[in-house]
Amino acid sequence: MQIALGIMLAASLAGCGLTVPTDPEGTLASVTGGELRVGTSPDGDLVEVTRDGPTGSIVDLVDRFADSVDAETEWTVASEETLVTMLEAGELDLIAGGITADTPWVDKAGVTRGYRTIDGADGREIVMLVPLGENAFLSSLERFLDEEVGG
Secondary structure, eight states: OHHHHHHHHHHHHTTTTTTTTTOOOOOOHHHTTTTTEEOOOOBBBTTTTTEEEEEEEHHHHHHHHHHHHOOOEEEEEEOHHHHHHHHHHHSSSSEOSOOOOTTTTTTTSSEEOBBSSSSTOTOBOOEEEOOOOOHHHHHHHHHHHHHHHHH
């Protein structure tokens, strides 16, 4: 019975033209071929901030993700709280740095799976934050991270 119900639900959703996952605000579509607005904070080897902007393993990883969607990366350096406020206001597409899986921001942002194998993570399970509900963007980012650094 449950299988039949699941098949009927899937068929009805397919008929509606719904694509899962979706981005209600269109983040993946807007960054693809455009600009990826990323916020970060200094964190050891993951993110160092110099006069020329942020550098480090997270910065390199995010820049490669941006390349994969044909986007230019625009970096903002600020505190986590400021960055989350900017993410909620639609001023950022992604927050990447030394944020771990036990982040307090789970009610304010979408959170990727944790990645321990990012250079400089030092055993921490590093996550990245995206706007709440932007599931197509989150899925695209996680597929990239899975390929680049594993789970």
